[in-house]
Amino acid sequence: MSNHTPSPGTEERKEFQTEIRQLLDLVVNSLYTNREIFLRELISNAADACEKVRYMALTSPTLRPASGDLGVEITINEQDHILTISDNGVGMTREELIENLGTIAHSGSKSFLSYLSEHQEQAPDLSLIGQFGVGFYSAFMVATKVVIQTLSADSQADACCWTSEGLGSYTLSAGTREERGTSIEIHLKEDAFDLGKADKIKQIINKYSNFVPYPVSVNGDKVNTVEAIWVKNKNEISGEEYDEFYKFYTGAYDDPLGRLHFSSDAPLSLHALLYMPGSNMERFGFSRIERGVNLFCKKVLIQEKSETILPEWMRFVRGVIDCEDLPLNISRETLQDSTLLQKLNRVVASRLLKYWEEQARDEKTTYEEFWKEFGIFLKEGAATDIVNRADLLKLLRFESSITEPGELTSLDEYVDRMTDSQKNIYFVSGPTRASIEQGPYLEIFRESHMEVLYTYQAIDDYVLMNVGSYRDKPLQSVDQDSGDLPDLGPEKSPQMDDTTATQLTTWLKEVFQDKVKDVRVSKRLVDSPAVLLSMGGSHSMNRLFQSMNEASGIGFPGNAFGDILEINANHDVIQGIERLRAAEDPFATTAAGQLLVSAQMAAGLHVDPRLLSAGLNDLLARAVQTPSHEAS
Ligand code: ADP
Ligand code: MG
Numbered sequence: 181m182s183n184h185t186p187s188p189g190t191e192e193r194k195e196f197q198t199e200i201r202q203l204l205d206l207v208v209n210s211l212y213t214n215r216e217i218f219l220r221e222l223i224s225n226a227a228d229a230c231e232k233v234r235y236m237a238l239t240s241p242t243l244r245p246a247s248g249d250l251g252v253e254i255t256i257n258e259q260d261h262i263l264t265i266s267d268n269g270v271g272m273t274r275e276e277l278i279e280n281l282g283t284i285a286h287s288g289s290k291s292f293l294s295y296l297s298e299h300q301e302q303a304p305d306l307s308l309i310g311q312f313g314v315g316f317y318s319a320f321m322v323a324t325k326v327v328i329q330t331l332s333a334d335s336q337a338d339a340c341c342w343t344s345e346g347l348g349s350y351t352l353s354a355g356t357r358e359e360r361g362t363s364i365e366i367h368l369k370e371d372a373f374d375l376g377k378a379d380k381i382k383q384i385i386n387k388y389s390n391f392v393p394y395p396v397s398v399n400g401d402k403v404n405t406v407e408a409i410w411v412k413n414k415n416e417i418s419g420e421e422y423d424e425f426y427k428f429y430t431g432a433y434d435d436p437l438g439r440l441h442f443s444s445d446a447p448l449s450l451h452a453l454l455y456m457p458g459s460n461m462e463r464f465g466f467s468r469i470e471r472g473v474n475l476f477c478k479k480v481l482i483q484e485k486s487e488t489i490l491p492e493w494m495r496f497v498r499g500v501i502d503c504e505d506l507p508l509n510i511s512r513e514t515l516q517d518s519t520l521l522q523k524l525n526r527v528v529a530s531r532l533l534k535y536w537e538e539q540a541r542d543e544k545t546t547y548e549e550f551w552k553e554f555g556i557f558l559k560e561g562a563a564t565d566i567v568n569r570a571d572l573l574k575l576l577r578f579e580s581s582i583t584e585p586g587e588l589t590s591l592d593e594y595v596d597r598m599t600d601s602q603k604n605i606y607f608v609s610g611p612t613r614a615s616i617e618q619g620p621y622l623e624i625f626r627e628s629h630m631e632v633l634y635t636y637q638a639i640d641d642y643v644l645m646n647v648g649s650y651r652d653k654p655l656q657s658v659d660q661d662s663g664d665l666p667d668l669g670p671e672k673s674p675q676m677d678d679t680t681a682t683q684l685t686t687w688l689k690e691v692f693q694d695k696v697k698d699v700r701v702s703k704r705l706v707d708s709p710a711v712l713l714s715m716g717g718s719h720s721m722n723r724l725f726q727s728m729n730e731a732s733g734i735g736f737p738g739n740a741f742g743d744i745l746e747i748n749a750n751h752d753v754i755q756g757i758e759r760l761r762a763a764e765d766p767f768a769t770t771a772a773g774q775l776l777v778s779a780q781m782a783a784g785l786h787v788d789p790r791l792l793s794a795g796l797n798d799l800l801a802r803a804v805q806t807p808s809h810e811a812s
Pocket of ligand 1 (some may be wrong): 226269316801
């Protein structure tokens with residue numbers, strides 16, 4: 181069948197979509213390590229095709245039947261250096277060939293290209309290709325030509341043949357396949373002839389495709405071991421087997437960060453084998469990773485990538501949940517809102533939370549490694565999952581004013597360190613540790629030796645504000661005006677007489693008009709001339725609103741609730757502005773304007789760059805006018 185020549189007129193040449201062409205260009209032309217993974221990708225597609233048809237057969241009686249049991253057969257023609265990977269799975273219609281292997285919907289190729297350009301090495305490692313949903317194209321790492329013969333399970337469809345040399349185009353023609361399924365013929369490149377040997381192929385299958393749930397044979401010999409290891413006893417499985425199963429099951433190339441394997445009889449009879457992946461794929465240009473836990477009943481797949489089996493924020497978890505209490509003939513629709521599934525969800529979610537809690541206690545470094553990769557999901561959970569919130573709060577980690585950079589602390593540890601006089605748990609937000617520590621907000625806390633948690637992401641503030649308190653201690657953002665903050669005490673209080681202070685603050689309020697709600701003398705500043713406090717949410721929340729307003733074209737409105745500018749009456753800048761004001765020097769207004777802009781920037785708020793640069797030019801003009809003997 182490999183030498184089939186389509187009759188003239190039925191053959192049609194088609195171009196690959198641009199991104200696929202770029203991907204193929206890379207795949208075909210460079211030198212790679214790990215080229216053998218192409219086999220894993222093709223076997224996994226063949227097994228997927230078997231799984232699809234098995235599932236379809238449950239509901240659709242009119243499928244084109246297959247002759248034997250579902251499985252994958254590899255035949256090797258050592259003489260001509262041709263490998264054929266054949267399955268009796270779902271097959272493809274002509275339209276499906278075009279759609280799946282040539283034209284549309286392969287957003288994964290784009291993500292994969294950008295992933296590769298981010299990881300530019302001399303010989304790029306393409307082994308992650310399968311995770312980006314474009315695994316099929318890896319065939320062109322080793323092939324000069326790929327010929328697909330396929331006959332769809334749809335009994336109306338005709339056999340079809342797809343051929344490509346991995347350049348810009350492929351051809352479609354009438355196919356010769358008489359049985360349902362797909363055969364993929366790989367004509368090996370000369371430098372890949374070593375892959376055309378049965379022993380080598382068996383070795384590769386054992387390495388990558390051992391747990392494929394359908395038999396895989398090479399020239400007639402069955403190679404893989406099919407086993408549902410999640411129903412086995414923990415002590416019968418080695419760490420290596422666990423990792424191997426994970427890689428097969430998820431298509432991942434790296435080891436998992438951790439796993440939880442347990443069985444229970446009550447309240448539900450279940451086996452679960454769950455993994456924390458080695459890396460967070462949402463960071464590689466994927467907007468949202470798919471769910472990764474499949475639901476089985478007595479080793480039979482019931483629901484793939486179940487949306488209901490775990491809380492949404494646990495979508496990074498991969499693995500298997502096998503529940504014997506599920507009725508086998510349950511339909512997809514009833515599965516969505518079954519109370520049994522909700523029960524399952526609660527049982528498994530709380531086991532996972534307990535697992536992380538124990539890990540955080542007993543294996544701190546491992547937990548922190550996990551936290552760095554997946555902490556963002558736990559934060560999402562703390563913000564959205566009311567049922568599990570209390571357990572999630574214990575798992576949150578932060579840097580703080582007393583930790584070393586990179587060292588983390590928990591809310592419990594913070595509370596344990598609080599002195600009797602401290603009422604609140606304080607936190608401050610900023611993009612980095614350095615920017616937080618250089619800003620004006622920490623000054624009073626440094627003076628009074630109080631710990632402040634550092635939050636680097638808007639979601640941290642969102643969570644902490646929503647939660648409100650932890651172990652009865654109110655959570656308070658240090659850039660908020662509400663609540664009680666420590667102050668400097670009488671001995672360091674401002675050295676400006678009350679009349680002057682009132683005159684200055686009244687004047688500043690006139691200058692700023694509606695840009696701030698109030699101006700007052702601060703009891704919390706040491707080194708900075710001024711600080712902006714928020715009357716509503718924290719500045720980082722306001723920043724979020726600002727971004728939304730900007731995106732919707734409203735512009736740069738300030739905080740909807742209003743800000744308060746506090747000034748440091750002891751600071752040279754403030755005293756200088758006061759002298760200019762008293763002398764009725766118009767430059768006082770320019771200087772005051774810049775004071776506010778600086779405070780807004782220290783708050784991390786967006787400042788209109790045109791206003792900023794106009795103000796800076798005025799300051800510059802003044803500075804260059806001043807003779808150096810006067811300035812000193
Ligand atoms: P993925 O497997 O992640 O979807 P691939 O690039 O490996 O991405 O495959 C693309 C698509 O081509 C598959 O989703 C499937 O629809 C189709 N396909 C590939 N191989 C086969 C096969 N042996 N039988 C049926 N369909 C297949
Ligand atoms: Mg695939």
